[in-house]
Amino acid sequence: MQGPQALHPGTQAPQVGASTAYQVDARHDGTLLDSVVGAPPLARKWARDLGGAVSYPVVVDGRVFVTVSSPGGGYGTTLHALDAATGQDAWAPVDLGGTYWWSALAYGGGRLYAQNYDGVLTAFDPARGTRLWSVTLPGQHSFSSPPTFSGGTVYTAGSGSGGTLYAVDAASGAVTWSRSVLNGGNSSPAxxxxGVYVSYACEQAFAFDPLSGAPKWRHETGCSGGGGRTPVLADGRVWVRDGAGAAPAVLGAADGAVLGGYRATGDAPAPAFDGRQGYFVDGGVLTERHSRTLEARWTFAGDGQLSTAPLVVNGYVYVGSRTGRLWALNGATGQPVWSTDVGSPVLGPDERNVSQPLTGLGAGAGLVVVPATHQLVAYGR
Structure with missing residues (x-):
């Protein structure tokens, strides 16, 4: 087993044992330590056809949570809670309602949080599925930014009339502060x-104090527009991408200073980081780069259709393909050590549209969990 990379000064310890947000954790850095998973090869433990497009999984406390678009063509999504050991329902599916087919999840403070397109944010008891509270976030009507839990607060954003970033008390559902942003869509707060960091069209990026919402810095560019991309926090840097044509930028987390740029097309998924090793998927190819020099040290093309944001578990990099293939690679060398046919296309995250929940890989409870179109497939030892 390769094991995790040594941490460098300024880096933060990886998430341990659970995926609690989009791209694993509140930093969206895509990296997890889970001693139960073990080194690949892995075996298929279970698979479920959930009847609609499947979101990224939240994997925690022996359960796997996803949202699924309505299979009948009508608007809305459904929340599913599955037993991590068997893949069977842990409690009955819950209709989340909402316009279109978008919803997203986060976990923290002993609660599961689900948000739909209409801005209805609901806290559930993850053991029983009981609703604990529900709030409709005020002032906006379009919500496409997955929530993030940190320090007793759920952070999310909405758009429609400008944009708004919200901090919601995780215990009560009360909005503790909100701030105007440009323009509130498709950017899960890191x-x-x-710091709370968001990034929108034209790389309009913002940082706020988590407790007060006071602005810390703004990376302002010469244009603005709708939509955004989830930023990644790693190695004291904020990694932002843009769907409006600007070259992706690396910003200093402390002051927003531009520290460099990196290559990625408009639809490239978020990179993942293990210490100072960064993993980037672009144009169907996976590239490893040093987080400071951005030197490319290895590439892996697979079948040329790699699509997912990378997931790093115990130093191994997992990446899926539109052809339905899943690979595991040695994160230090790029050497493939295992691959398998998932059975359905493993699609990349759609950060432009709300025609389905945002998808992505996840891990925890001894599993690597793969949404593959309408299927959810779990691998482990």
Missing amino acids: VTAT
Whole structure:
């Protein structure tokens, strides 16, 4: 087993044992330590056909949570809770309602949080599926930014009339602060104890104090528009991408200073980081780069249709393909150590549209969990 990379000064410890947000954790860095998973090869443990497009999984406390678009063509999504050991329902599916087919999840403070397109944010008891509270976020009507839990607060954003970033008390559902942003869509807040970071069209990026919402910095460019891309926090840097044509930028987390740029097309998924090793999918190819020099040290083309944001578990990089293939690679060398046919296309995240929930890989509870179109497939030892 390769094991995790040594941490460098300024980096933060990886998430341990659970996926609690989009791209694993509140930083969206795509990296997890789980001693139960073990080194690949892995075996298929279970698979479920859930009847609609499947979101990224939240994997915690022996359960796998996803949302699924309505299979009948009508608007709305359904929340599913599955037993991680068997893949069977842990509790009955819950209709989340909402316009279109978008919804997203986060976990923290002993609660599961689900948000739909209409801005209805609901907290559930993850053991029983009981609703604990529900709030309709005020002032906006279009919600496509997955929520993030950190430090007793759920952070999310909405758009429609400008854009708004919200901080919601995780215990009660009360909005503790909100701030105007440009323009609130498609950007799950990346959060640490010292900053909340979001990035929208034309790389209009913002940082706020998590407790007060006070602005810390703004990376302003010469244009603005709808939509955004989820930022990634790694190695003291904010990695932002843009769907409006600007070259992706690396910003200093402390002050927003531009530290460099990197190559990625408009639909490239979020990179993942293990210490100072960064993993980038672009144009169907996976490339490893040093987070400071951005030097490319290895590439892996697979079948040329790699599509997912990378997932790093115990130093192994997992990536899926539109052809339905899943690979595991040694993160240090790029050497493929295992691959399997998932059985359905493993699609990349659609950060432009709300025609389905945002999808992505996840891990925890001894599993690597793969949404593959309408299927959810779990692998483990």
